[in-house]
Amino acid sequence: MTAPDGIDANVPNAARMYDYYLGGKDNFAVDRTAAEAVLKVLPEMREAAVQGRALIKRVVRHMVAERGIRQIIDIGSGLPTGENVHDIAHAIDPSVRVVYVDYDGVVCIHGRALLAARHTAMAQADLRDPAALLAHPEVKGLIDFGQPVGLLMMFLLHLVGEDDRPGEAVAAYREAVAAGSVLAISHAAVDARPDLMARISAVYERASSPFTPRGREEIRAFFGDWKLEDPGLVNVWPYPVPPADIDPALAGMGYGGVAVKP
Secondary structure (H helix, E strand, O other): OOOOOOOOOOOOOHHHHHHHHOOOOOOOHHHHHHHHHHHHHOOOHHHHHHHHHHHHHHHHHHHHHHOOOOEEEEEOOOOOOOOOHHHHHHHHOOOOEEEEEEOOHHHHHHHHHHOOOOOEEEEEOOOOOHHHHHHOHHHHHHOOOOOOOEEEEEOOHHHOOHHHOHHHHHHHHHHHOOOOOEEEEEEEEOOOOHHHHHHHHHHHOOOOOOOOOEOHHHHHHOOOOOEEOOOOOEEOOOOOOOOOOOOHHHOOOEEEEEEEOO
16 A cells, blocks of 8 residues: 555554454555554454454444434544444434544545445544534534434544543533433453553554553543443443354453443
């Protein structure tokens, strides 16, 4: 893959590394090298990426089919894959509006090229700047903030370091949306395997985003006073029901939950 103008192909990127874990081709040599370094520490990372995509599908189906959400903002969407958020949502209701958001230029270039579906858009914006993201023309063009919104922050917040105040950013998004909105978060956990997570964090020090796993209570705080749906904040992979083929080695690697704004 050739780097587009303005894209630094010499710095590993978390979204492109994730694409590599999934067997994609939208990555550079530097991404593959960094991803292989992670795989040496955690060979289960490929399976984690696959299960992560399956988790997103289950969450989107829940939002649309069970919660009645008809507009979704997928923040930190990453590179398009074979079955995207709008594909899942539109299989239930073709009128659902979906805005994909990512700060990476490669992601946005590919997104605009491949996500040419009705009621979808791709916005280049950064989670850490809620005011700019929420005011982005692509976001404002599709999202009615007077109606409930589904906010996806899947496998994203552990790529935001404490210096960037992720808690304040997430609070701004919670404040911006209407009652009945739904927030879904999945996040790498430091509790069960701290030594392993420290080694992965060391690899990501060379990437464009840090890797900052957090404890259960730190992750719970991102939901603020929103009501967590059953079964609460739990081991991320089985949420909301355990898949049949989960690798036991993934247990304890992350937490996930879905909450509703009162």
